[in-house]
Amino acid sequence: MSEKLAKIIFWGGTLSSLALFLALTVDTHRQFDALTHADRLDEQVVAGKRAFEKYNCNDCHTILGFGGYFAPDLTRAYTRLGEDAIARRLQAPEVAFADSFRKMPQQNLSQQEIADIVAYLRWVSHIENHDWPPQDSTRRWKRSTQNLLASATLSPGAALVKQEDCLACHKLGDAGTAKGPRFEWIGAKRSAQWIATYLENPEKLAPGAAMPAYAHLSPEQRQLVGEFLVSLAASHGR
Amino acid sequence: MTHKSQSVAYPYFVVSLLLFGLQVLMGLWLATNYFATVPQAIVDAFPFSTARAFHTNLLVLWLLLGFMGATYYLVPEETNSELYSPKLALIQLGLLSVTGVVALVGFVFGWTQGRPLLEIPRPLDFLVVIGALMFLFNVGMTIIKAKRWTMTQGSLLAGLFFLAILYLFGIPFYRNLAVDWYYWWWVVHLWVEGAWELIAAAMTAYMLMKLTGVERRIVEKWLYVELGLFLFTGIAGTGHHYYWLGAPKYWLAVGGIFSALEPFPILLMVYDTWRDIKHRKEPMKPKLTWVYLVGGVILHFVGAGLFGFAHTLPQINYYTHGSQVTVSHGHLAFYGAYVLLNLTFYYFAIPRIKGFPGFEYDEKTGHTGFWLTALGVLGMSLAFAVAGVLQTYLERVQGQPYMLAAQPIRFWMFVAFVHGLVVLAGVFLTIKHLLTLRPAAQPATA
Ligand code: HEM
Ligand code: HEM
Ligand SMILES: [Fe+2]
Numbered sequence: 001m002s003e004k005l006a007k008i009i010f011w012g013g014t015l016s017s018l019a020l021f022l023a024l025t026v027d028t029h030r031q032f033d034a035l036t037h038a039d040r041l042d043e044q045v046v047a048g049k050r051a052f053e054k055y056n057c058n059d060c061h062t063i064l065g066f067g068g069y070f071a072p073d074l075t076r077a078y079t080r081l082g083e084d085a086i087a088r089r090l091q092a093p094e095v096a097f098a099d100s101f102r103k104m105p106q107q108n109l110s111q112q113e114i115a116d117i118v119a120y121l122r123w124v125s126h127i128e129n130h131d132w133p134p135q136d137s138t139r140r141w142k143r144s145t146q147n148l149l150a151s152a153t154l155s156p157g158a159a160l161v162k163q164e165d166c167l168a169c170h171k172l173g174d175a176g177t178a179k180g181p182r183f184e185w186i187g188a189k190r191s192a193q194w195i196a197t198y199l200e201n202p203e204k205l206a207p208g209a210a211m212p213a214y215a216h217l218s219p220e221q222r223q224l225v226g227e228f229l230v231s232l233a234a235s236h237g238r
Numbered sequence: 239m240t241h242k243s244q245s246v247a248y249p250y251f252v253v254s255l256l257l258f259g260l261q262v263l264m265g266l267w268l269a270t271n272y273f274a275t276v277p278q279a280i281v282d283a284f285p286f287s288t289a290r291a292f293h294t295n296l297l298v299l300w301l302l303l304g305f306m307g308a309t310y311y312l313v314p315e316e317t318n319s320e321l322y323s324p325k326l327a328l329i330q331l332g333l334l335s336v337t338g339v340v341a342l343v344g345f346v347f348g349w350t351q352g353r354p355l356l357e358i359p360r361p362l363d364f365l366v367v368i369g370a371l372m373f374l375f376n377v378g379m380t381i382i383k384a385k386r387w388t389m390t391q392g393s394l395l396a397g398l399f400f401l402a403i404l405y406l407f408g409i410p411f412y413r414n415l416a417v418d419w420y421y422w423w424w425v426v427h428l429w430v431e432g433a434w435e436l437i438a439a440a441m442t443a444y445m446l447m448k449l450t451g452v453e454r455r456i457v458e459k460w461l462y463v464e465l466g467l468f469l470f471t472g473i474a475g476t477g478h479h480y481y482w483l484g485a486p487k488y489w490l491a492v493g494g495i496f497s498a499l500e501p502f503p504i505l506l507m508v509y510d511t512w513r514d515i516k517h518r519k520e521p522m523k524p525k526l527t528w529v530y531l532v533g534g535v536i537l538h539f540v541g542a543g544l545f546g547f548a549h550t551l552p553q554i555n556y557y558t559h560g561s562q563v564t565v566s567h568g569h570l571a572f573y574g575a576y577v578l579l580n581l582t583f584y585y586f587a588i589p590r591i592k593g594f595p596g597f598e599y600d601e602k603t604g605h606t607g608f609w610l611t612a613l614g615v616l617g618m619s620l621a622f623a624v625a626g627v628l629q630t631y632l633e634r635v636q637g638q639p640y641m642l643a644a645q646p647i648r649f650w651m652f653v654a655f656v657h658g659l660v661v662l663a664g665v666f667l668t669i670k671h672l673l674t675l676r677p678a679a680q681p682a683t684a
Pocket of ligand 3: 476478479
């Protein structure tokens with residue numbers, strides 16, 4: 001190889017890659033607003049981002065998959081957990097994670113900061129990022145839920161969920177509200193037995209949760225609801 | 239050593255080695271958090287996040303100080319003149335060290351920018367920029383006054399200049415998270431797969447010229463090709479971090495294709511080293527310097543090239559992104575490419591700065607230090623890799639909640655910790671050996 005050819009490779013390689021990269025950067029900026037729903041990026045969301053940075057949340061939790069890998073990814077925390085569960089974890093991590101083998105620090109956030117972070121995570125959860133992460137993919141939740149709802153008329157647990165109007169606070173597939181955690185996620189995390197006990201008196205297992213007690217249901221009925229939630233997880237992955 | 243002012247490199251090496259030791263200690267504490275249950279009271283006072291900021295910032299700081307020290311050693315020899323101002327170089331070291339210490343103490347008290355790897359608060363960023371300007375000014379004036387320009391120092395300087403410019407993109411507050419990460423990678427990716435590769439290629443080429451006696455013309459010709467391929471693949475290859483952050487879909491194609499080519503320039507570096515060794519005019523001495531140089535070139539290829547390629551295609555990255563697979567690659571790549579590069583340079587330069595006869599030194603504990611560290615890091619990276627594959631399968635494919643999937647991973651993080659103890663022992667021996675380097679006992683045939 002001649003010295004001249006070597007220099008051509010250097011300049012040709014560098015400049016062509018740089019030109020492509022800068023051109024795509026300009027185009028990406030043109031598309032960011034639509035892909036991230038920048039119209040919903042209001043001052044409270046920005047305040048939430050500042051609080052998120054102030055407490056260095058990102059060095060334990062990934063968000064969009066970047067950051068520390070020590071704790072769950074937060075890209076879709078809002079769709080997975082809902083407002084109340086997020087707020088409870090920020091308010092009293094020492095209680096929320098009392099049974100966990102891994103703890104989250106109590107950093108004494110103000111009520112305002114908690115509300116801001118919840119708004120921030122709500123905005124983040126809508127970023128269109130080609131359906132990452134797979135474990136929180138709504139497409140996958142929906143497909144599995146659809147299969148399930150097709151047979152829901154046969155399930156007494158599903159009928160109870162409907163009767164008690166649980167979806168006024170929880171999400172299931174496309175339906176429901178993100179105040180409490182998503183049912184598919186609860187089903188993957190807990191046993192039917194745990195859910196049945198929890199329904200009787202949530203305060204005992206999750207102090208401070210904004211979840212009403214369902215003590216008026218019989219133990220058998222509560223067990224049926226638990227089995228229904230666990231069955232949601234089964235159709236999701238395994 | 240041909241010029242007196244080259245010796246300002248030495249204090250840079252000393253400070254960087256001490257920071258390296260502290261970095262590894264913090265790594266062990268991080269791994270402990272993974273396999274043990276740290277009580278709430280300790281978590282409240284010194285959470286994982288703070289320790290991680292220590293671990294990664296110490297890494298970056300000591301590597302940069304090493305690069306700067308190496309540059310101060312190299313430039314006078316390449317320009318054939320004394321450094322413009324050795325005193326300014328020492329002031330700069332003081333400034334950067336103080337900034338580093340203030341940053342670390344600040345982290346403990348929650349003074350942070352709160353963005354991974356860029357945690358240093360903005361007022362301190364300002365001091366870092368001043369330090370970088372002092373550095374570029376000092377080196378630039380040396381070259382301008384000497385009016386002697388070589389390709390090797392040119393690429394080293396281009397790398398350092400490029401590095402300083404890119405740092406600026408990490409300073410502003412970005413309102414939009416996607417834009418934030420877009421530019422975060424201009425610092426992180428374009429550093430390790432752009433600017434720093436220029437530095438690595440230049441430092442390696444320089445040492446090869448000095449150690450083998452192979453002609454500059456040949457080494458520098460291949461250096462052009464290496465750099466061209468590094469930048470061709472590395473710049474557009476940034477796209478392998480843009481798959482899932484809310485950017486358009488074409489990044490899956492651009493990032494995938496360009497980054498999949500990134501191993502080739504690293505392979506070329508392995509080949510160039512091998513060719514220079516074959517055509518060497520000098521004996522391969524001292525042996526330990528060569529163990530470091532060759533070991534570094536090979537592990538650079540394994541950690542960055544092979545482990546990087548393993549998860550760079552979007553079809554795979556969809557499942558491995560942001561998991562312990564990333565950690566595995568991060569460790570082996572940083573160690574293979576940049577830790578070993580700096581340590582090789584220290585073993586190359588210190589005997590020359592201290593004027594040892596024949597530049598030979600008493601190598602014994604140095605070999606033990608090398609092998610303990612290298613095998614320890616390799617074992618640790620493999621343990622992270624097993625943990626990562628488990629996490630990918632349990633959490634991302636099966637859909638288990640994060641903390642459930644984390645249970646079986648605890649064991650592998652313990653395995654990583656045990657290898658980390660070996661790393662600590664090796665690093666301790668290496669630091670001690672370098673800081674107390676002695677001339678070789680009388681050469682047998684002298
Ligand atoms: C005793 C030795 C070490 C142990 C046990 C260790 C352990 C760890 C742990 C547990 C993390 C946190 C991963 C997370 O975010 O969850 C980490 C991060 C990191 N460590 Fe180490 N480490 C050690 C030495 C090193 C060395 C020698 C290097 C440099 C070559 C290094 C470079 C890094 C980097 C770059 C990160 C950030 C990783 C990423 O963002 O993917 N560590 N380390
Ligand atoms: C010496 C060079 C390199 C170093 C020091 C290095 C280091 C790192 C580090 C520390 C990270 C994690 C960053 C974070 O999220 O905190 C990372 C991510 C990554 N690296 Fe490298 N890397 C190098 C070269 C390469 C090469 C050559 C490739 C591809 C062939 C590659 C592919 C990747 C990919 C795909 C990721 C993203 C992983 C994810 O999605 O989580 N790297 N690298
Ligand atoms: Fe990269």
